[in-house]
Amino acid sequence: MKKLLACALAAALSATSVQAQQAPPSSQVQPIDGIVAIVDEDVVLRSELDRAMQNILSQYAGREAQLPPRDVLERQVIERLVLLKLQVARAESSGVRVTSQEVDQALANIAGQNGISIDQLSAQLARDGSTFDEFRTSIREELLVQKMRQRYAQTRVSVSDAEIDAAMEAQQAGGVQYRLAHILVALPEGATPEQIKTAQGKIDGIKSLLDRGEMDFAAAAVRYSDSPNALEGGDLGWRSSDEIPSAFVQMVSNMSPGQVSDPLRGPSGFQLLQMVESRNASQDASGQTVTQYKASHILVRVDEQTSDAEAKAKIDTLAARLAGGADFAELAGQESQDLNSKVRGGDLGWFNADAFGLEFGGQITRLGDDEVSQPFRTSTGWHIIKRTGSRQTDVNAQNKRNQIAETIGRRKLEDEWNRYLRELRGEAYVDIRVGPQAADNATGG
Structure with missing residues (x-):
């Protein structure tokens, strides 16, 4: 079915292109872009490839000899565009959303980092042969992929205390x-x-x-x-x-x-x-201390499938069960939608008060040890937390642990994400339509 839809889409676009090219000049019909690749139900257009190629050539201005022959470079760039199409499609089908406000903020950040206004950014894009709408679309796609990667990390990547301890011990000798x-x-x-x-x-x-x-x-x-x-x-x-x-x-x-x-x-x-x-690696010896907290939580997410009212009703039911004597860890293991902590009975380990945002931090600091909060809302959804401990911790030592946890997590995510992209590419129907072997390039299921 996937191949049939892809081929039908390509045939329709190709037919439209032929009709547009055959129309008399007086009709003022603009020919549609040529298709360089079919990617499931989507396509990569010649204009997209040309823009991406121009970006690469601009980056290598004066160093063109380092680039492969044009046909090889085109194939590499097409593969990048194919992977981007697949990731965007998977993000959208998985319920990942990017708002117009998020895109506007990203564009404002880009302009600000370059010391120019949005209008000046638009003018610069025009001088480079692109349009503001095209750039806006590319930023939206990047944000979609970033969000999907973050979601993937939250559900697939975890770093244990034992891994951090082992890495810290290994670093004692040098930190290279x-x-x-x-x-x-x-x-x-x-x-x-x-x-x-x-x-x-x-x-x-x-x-x-x-x-x-x-x-x-x-x-x-x-x-x-x-x-x-x-x-x-x-x-x-x-x-x-x-x-x-x-x-x-x-x-x-x-x-x-x-x-x-x-x-x-x-x-x-x-x-x-x-x-x-x-x-x-540089060493920080600040010697400052900070209060840390240990807690468990239950999360009911608010997303495209679950409204705020539905999530609130469910968290209230869970709060009632806790008030009736239900075991917190057991209930979290059954009902929490935070997949990372759910397998540990909701245990979040030790963390700084601001680690999970202001709302979460405000709740944890007001609780005493072994106290359970009332349901409260964050940007993720509705939570109930149980504070299980507090301690004073050396900031330098904790920063070191955080850095090591981050680097281990980054390595794990890179390995898992690359494996995921290979699977995504292998399962897709992809038909490359440029190059000497274009006719033999259709792959996927």
Whole structure:
């Protein structure tokens, strides 16, 4: 059915394009964009590809020699646009929403960061060959994907105290950070022996080019890598040891700046890692203390499927059950819609008063230990919280734990998100309609 809808849409658009192009000049009919790819029930238009290509070429002005041949670059850019279409469609179908006010605020922030007004931003876009409406649409899509990624992180990624303790112990010796880059030769799920052999040959060939000095690492990444960050030269940014997959930590710590690893086999394919540079992480010794709280909560979300009144009615029912003697942890495990804490009976662990927003913080500070709040509203929905403890904590030590928890979470999210994108791409119907092998490019279910 997905293929039929996609093909029908493409046929309709193609027919409209032909009719528009055949119409007499006096009709003033503008021909519709050509289609460069079909993505499920959506399409990537030639104008979208041209704009994205122009952005890349502008970024590489004066360094065009680092870019691959135009047909290879077009294919890389099309793949980015395909992934964006798939993510936007999945976000919208999952109930993720971005309001006009959120888009307006993002645009105002962009203009402010560049020291210009919205009107000046619009004029700048016009000079660059784009329109304000196109830019607004792209910002909305970025916000949608960001929200979906945040939702994904909340439901799929968690960091345990044991992981943080282990990372802190490992960092006692040095606290070194590494700036890394990589080149990926991707493999599909369930790759055949022939596909593995081909990928192995490609990664070995790239390594040989680098060893012979025929190309620098960043240029090779742009030309050959299948990673989403290929056009950034494969740059992975600065990472501490807890942000690097454990299988690679020892290898990276023994590499010199500029050194490139031998080919490595990972879950997404073969890759080469370059250790660009390293540095010592700065240490903060403020010695200040702060009050922290330990609590559990029950959440009933307000969203597209559940109105505020419905959520309020449900949380009031749960409050009545607690007043009647129901066990808080058991009830949270059964009824809470915070999937991250639900599996722990609603336990949120230790946190600062402002960690979950002003409304939440105001409630937790007014409670005594072992007291349960009345239902209250936040931007997420309706909550009941039970405060289970409080303590004075060294700010520096807690900041360190928070930083480590964030870096571990970021690494986990990156791994999970990349796996999710591969699944999303693999399940989609995608038909690339440009390039020498366009006719053989239809993929997906």
